Amino acid sequence: MSSKSTLERLHLIDRENRHLERAVAVLRWDQETYLPEEGVEDRSEQLAMLESYAHERLISSETGNLLVEMGSTTDNPGGDEKLPVLERDFLKVFRRNYDRAVKLPNSFVSEAAKAEGLSQAAWINARRDNNFNAFLPHLTKMIDFSIRKANFWGFEKKPYDGLLNIYENGMSAEDVAAVFTPMGERLSAFIKKITSLPRPESSFLNREFDMEGQTHFSMELMKHLGFDCARGRLDVSAHPFTTALGSSDIRITTKYLLKHIQSGIFSTIHEMGHAFYEMDFPAELRGTCMADCSSMGIHESQSRLWENVIGRSYSFWEVMFPVLCSCFPGVLSLVPVDAFYRAINMVEPSLIRIEADEVTYSLHVILRFQLERELFSGSLDPADLPAVWRKKMKELLGVEPELDSEGVLQDVHWSMGAFGYFPSYALGNIYGLQFWDKLKSDIPRVEELVAKGNFTPIRSWLRDTIYIWGRRLDPQDLLKTVTGKTLSAEPFLSYIEKKYSGVYGF
């Protein structure tokens, strides 16, 4: 085959792999939104079939041969240097996905999948029964499987680096620690200061906000932020998420709680941040493996930017608060906008990561990152996790759980063997503010635009500087390209200290 037709064939395979991935995503989306209760069993079998077919296709020897024909190898994923840069990036991303799949022997994949299924089921029961010991053997097994996985894939210094690289390609645990450790210390100190001050009044957030009004306000948020409903939709699920079911079919979900208006509002904004990224990859990348996020941390930077930096800003509520009030006639009529602003920005160290505020959130992540490193270096015995968890929570956040179900058992990630994922969440905060600082230097009066409800310049900037790269750049390269700088928590920390000294008036 000529090099041109080899490349065309690879593009076709890529496109078909993508369609298959998305068919799987449709079945998963349906499972989270509309699947009748008793349809779960058949659905699992349908998914297992499609996923194994997708895997088979991805690792086909034809694909491997075509990649080699193009000069793409693990060590030189981009292939022949004379190829146009876009094609080299295509090969680079394709080869990475291919390697991740093909390097794991089939027997290992099915053994791991089975163990993960059992482990998740055990975790659900263990969390319900607050019984860490019932989960411990599964956790140990998940760590073992993950080490084997890292060994199959290869890694720079330590197995944990190999796991981290699934979510944050090109970063080592040392790189992450170099930023997380001082960031954790500064946040802890700042939180001590804040919690010594009087708490803002926020009881009005727990009034009754009917579902019709909440649904209506989500629609208003989508309209104001410019979510294109011809290319996506919003539904409701137990755990909000974003999923791409096609290049022009990006779906988000949210969760409404009658007496906790923040849940619906900030889930909707958060998921829209993810969705904008997935929706606005440039036309030349659409339908290819390059129309994907640079990393999970970069994805998270987009959701957190919209949710927190924009969505919890005073300017944002200058325009949106009257709209919110109009969705709930009478309910918020005596609440001034700045009381609302302070209430939604209340800082309170708490036990559960997913309920944490913008300031304390990263500490929950840093805790998990530190524990993961120790688990994988062998310096922490999994059996000691509950005790170490309590000790570290006390140090970092000043609170400690009585029950393991509110401590070490709270997250699903470890039960699935998803070690190395947690750092993405806090990296999202860090990247987000580095991007925001750059955006502010390019659009100096951005807060004024936000206060007028004009989000178009922000969306265009994100599209033209970040989304435009898709998965072509690794996160550190993207950061450098967009901001000219290397990873630094300084913008995030300055933002936090400035914003919250305002909220708390010191």
Place this chain on the structure above:
Amino acid sequence: MSSKSTLERLHLIDRENRHLERAVAVLRWDQETYLPEEGVEDRSEQLAMLESYAHERLISSETGNLLVEMGSTTDNPGGDEKLPVLERDFLKVFRRNYDRAVKLPNSFVSEAAKAEGLSQAAWINARRDNNFNAFLPHLTKMIDFSIRKANFWGFEKKPYDGLLNIYENGMSAEDVAAVFTPMGERLSAFIKKITSLPRPESSFLNREFDMEGQTHFSMELMKHLGFDCARGRLDVSAHPFTTALGSSDIRITTKYLLKHIQSGIFSTIHEMGHAFYEMDFPAELRGTCMADCSSMGIHESQSRLWENVIGRSYSFWEVMFPVLCSCFPGVLSLVPVDAFYRAINMVEPSLIRIEADEVTYSLHVILRFQLERELFSGSLDPADLPAVWRKKMKELLGVEPELDSEGVLQDVHWSMGAFGYFPSYALGNIYGLQFWDKLKSDIPRVEELVAKGNFTPIRSWLRDTIYIWGRRLDPQDLLKTVTGKTLSAEPFLSYIEKKYSGVYGF
């Protein structure tokens, strides 16, 4: 392989084929209900991929070899006579599906699929533009492809029999005509009589019925008829349909029109009739190819029985009319239940099949069946269809369309090459009343039960006498097994004549 393990392997393949079919059905259901406008293009490609994979699997040589090992051939589909009858029925159904797929050469399948795509697109435009000649070359091609298809499959006497057998296995066009022709004459005469009488008042059906009320009433219908929402759901789509996405995931859709309350009500009941059949196959058949309808006509008998015989009966509205009124406070307050009953049973010859009432409906179908036979015997030139359509409409129903878009171009079926499908609709009416007569002899006071809102005995009877067979029996065998009789329109015609002489008071 031992005969036992061969059979086990076939059951596994069957189960996997089923899962794959259902994954396809999920993507289709989503397309009709929730897919964002611009997601259509990717979705078509996703569907094409999955369908071609499902087809490949179905026709695999392994499957063919396993069937032969079990002694199952086209002429002896049930295989070895010593096998248990359930396994013989399994092989019979599996072999039939396999033969249907494998007898068509791949090149023919893809050529036909392409032509069907073009034909459907041409039909959409032709109907919009009222331009039959623009559609004519595609129609001719579809007839040609269908003849070739019938030739690949084989048929008893004529190619049209081969097409009819896809939907109504074991029936010939002669069998159908023997029943349809006298039925058409008797219906035409009866309609002439009715249309000479004063029309019942029905203007109140066109008052405004808000969507909340209509949605609520659908829920009430589901509750009263016993639709299990843990095993299915109701959504809204442009064209109401029923689809099985799993053994315990049967979904129906309906369509609400603000000023036409009948649309939502009778679509919901009709689709529930289909859904009950799909939901209540016996446990031993679930997940196999036998958990399927005997034929499209039998499927239609279930929907029409619930929609018309039960859902448009006076007894039904004795219990449901107060519920309906409570969903629309004030809107129907001065309407007595018998006025409502007469209004929903108004007979009026009209141009469009899908809007026809219970009495005139079968004539629309008989017209199409007669035209299809003539097209396939060569006695009717497709170019003459518009004129012949008008002439026959006048004869059968006493009305004739000015525009072809309201005549020969109204239905999608021919544009897809689905010749032989139409008879199912009227066969559904015929089977339905033969079943109902038997049901009434087994449950003599069934109308009293209906008037009390007790539908359980009807549902149990249908389950234990009809659904229990799944696809194990061909329609004529099922009819004989359930009723002890052969196909006859007499019960349907007697029912129509009795009911409507009551409605029209003569």
